[in-house]
Amino acid sequence: MSWDFATDPEFQEKLDWARAFVDEQLIPLEPIMGDFTEAQWHAVQEPLKQQVKDQGLWACHLEKELGGQGFGQLALAQMNLVTGRCPFAQEIFGNMAPDSGNSELLAEGGTPAQKERWLWPNLRGEIRSAFAITEPFVASTDPTQITSTAVLDGDEWVINGRKWMITNASRADFIIFMLVTEPDAPVYQRCSMIIVEKGTPGMHIPRDIPTMHHPHSEYGAIGNHAEVLLEDVRVPKDHLIGERGQGFVLSQVRLGPGRIHHATRWLAEAERAFDMLCERTRSRTSFGKGYEKHQLIQQYIAESRIELEMAKLLTLRAAWKMDGAGHRAARADIAMAKVNNAKVLYNVIDRALQVHGSLGYSCDMPLEMMYRSARMAPLVDGANEVHLVTIAREELKRYEAVEGWPSEHIPSRREASLRRFAHLLEAGA
Numbered sequence: 337m338s339w340d341f342a343t344d345p346e347f348q349e350k351l352d353w354a355r356a357f358v359d360e361q362l363i364p365l366e367p368i369m370g371d372f373t374e375a376q377w378h379a380v381q382e383p384l385k386q387q388v389k390d391q392g393l394w395a396c397h398l399e400k401e402l403g404g405q406g407f408g409q410l411a412l413a414q415m416n417l418v419t420g421r422c423p424f425a426q427e428i429f430g431n432m433a434p435d436s437g438n439s440e441l442l443a444e445g446g447t448p449a450q451k452e453r454w455l456w457p458n459l460r461g462e463i464r465s466a467f468a469i470t471e472p473f474v475a476s477t478d479p480t481q482i483t484s485t486a487v488l489d490g491d492e493w494v495i496n497g498r499k500w501m502i503t504n505a506s507r508a509d510f511i512i513f514m515l516v517t518e519p520d521a522p523v524y525q526r527c528s529m530i531i532v533e534k535g536t537p538g539m540h541i542p543r544d545i546p547t548m549h550h551p552h553s554e555y556g557a558i559g560n561h562a563e564v565l566l567e568d569v570r571v572p573k574d575h576l577i578g579e580r581g582q583g584f585v586l587s588q589v590r591l592g593p594g595r596i597h598h599a600t601r602w603l604a605e606a607e608r609a610f611d612m613l614c615e616r617t618r619s620r621t622s623f624g625k626g627y628e629k630h631q632l633i634q635q636y637i638a639e640s641r642i643e644l645e646m647a648k649l650l651t652l653r654a655a656w657k658m659d660g661a662g663h664r665a666a667r668a669d670i671a672m673a674k675v676n677n678a679k680v681l682y683n684v685i686d687r688a689l690q691v692h693g694s695l696g697y698s699c700d701m702p703l704e705m706m707y708r709s710a711r712m713a714p715l716v717d718g719a720n721e722v723h724l725v726t727i728a729r730e731e732l733k734r735y736e737a738v739e740g741w742p743s744e745h746i747p748s749r750r751e752a753s754l755r756r757f758a759h760l761l762e763a764g765a
């Protein structure tokens with residue numbers, strides 16, 4: 337029997353180091369991040385990344401041949417529970433979305449030449465990437481409706497269409513597009529993934545879309561979400577990742593891990609909100625007693641802790657299953673973690689904001705920004721509703737329809753039991 341909730345002591349030391357590093361070296365940079373020029377920010381990051389590498393924690397989820405540590409998803413999940421406290425920590429630890437998912441995708445489906453050109457430089461942090469499925473005029477929760485196309489013309493793909501909400505597109509050196517290449521094939525074999533590099537004629541990125549997270553975003557900043565127009569864009573044939581029509585298969589390679597990466601970071605962010613909730617509770621009094629003595633506030637704290645612990649167990653088990661049985665086998669577990677953690681993130685931030693009163697609502701605390709940002713969680717990486725469908729479908733696979741009364745129908749069960757155990761009732765009567 338093997339069932340162990342403990343982290344091995346060696347890795348726990350790494351986690352402790354990461355926690356101290358995030359709290360003492362990264363979080364203090366947050367309030368002045370906007371004051372750095374890009375060159376300065378780059379210079380600030382390099383020695384920090386080097387410290388992570390020296391600790392053997394750089395890109396810890398990726399295999400060694402990809403420049404990572406080969407620790408797998410469970411280790412990354414535990415790391416994310418720490419690094420997710422700070423919005424830019426993933427970059428310092430070499431696992432920032434969307435680059436992290438794109439590197440997993442290129443590692444799985446890329447040719448040696450594609451890896452040379454895009455994967456290795458991306459993993460070294462020299463170039464940035466984006467991933468584009470969503471389109472403005474179709475419900476992209478259902479990507480079988482994608483309309484952007486790529487048509488092979490000699491040795492080149494000719495691409496036309498429009499994507500939007502593409503994270504980091506205005507900044508990316510290359511974008512991986514999901515495009516219809518096989519319009520007549522069965523629906524899940526119609527799309528392929530094709531890489532377009534920054535500056536390719538015909539690709540226009542007119543704007544970064546202001547969002548709840550960044551209502552006043554500066555064009556080209558990391559973390560923005562852009563609109564991308566594709567007008568007769570030509571790229572060489574070998575920019576196709578994998579085989580023609582493999583887009584949906586490849587997207588699963590990318591989206592499964594991507595979802596759990598986000599889901600664990602959300603818990604770390606929620607933990608930070610929880611810290612604020614508790615600190616404020618210890619610091620204020622009203623109606624003659626400390627907040628910690630008000631039962632409703634105790635309830636906020638207790639419910640937040642219960643939700644966080646339940647979410648952690650669910651998420652770490654999903655990551656553990658991914659390592660052991662693969663992403664597909666963990667599909668419903670990933671979906672559960674994604675849906676649940678989006679709610680937990682929102683709930684804990686909401687309670688922390690409430691207990692801070694007007695200070696919580698003000699921009700003097702990070703809570704208002706966290707609150708706006710948290711609203712994306714049920715939308716991104718597939719709307720929560722769609723994940724609920726996945727969970728329900730997986731559950732229903734274990735059940736069969738019954739004719740007549742349900743199998744728990746008490747009169748029918750009693751009748752069956754009387755028949756089966758008549759000898760017991762008759763014995764010694």
Ligand SMILES: Cc1cc2nc3c(=O)[nH]c(=O)nc-3n(C[C@H](O)[C@H](O)[C@H](O)COP(=O)(O)OP(=O)(O)OC[C@H]3O[C@@H](n4cnc5c(N)ncnc54)[C@H](O)[C@@H]3O)c2cc1C
Binds near residue numbers: 434474500712
């Ligand atoms: C901050 C942010 C970053 C993003 N980054 C990227 C990116 O980098 N690349 C990219 O390609 N996309 C990105 N997206 C887009 C995101 O993946 C899509 O918004 C998402 O897939 C939903 O597609 P949609 O916006 O077209 O909404 P729709 O598909 O129109 O869905 C809207 C709503 O309809 C309901 N709905 C839809 N289908 C069902 C169903 N089957 N059952 C019940 N209800 C349903 C749900 O409530 C859903 O939220 C990003 C979005 C955000 C908010």
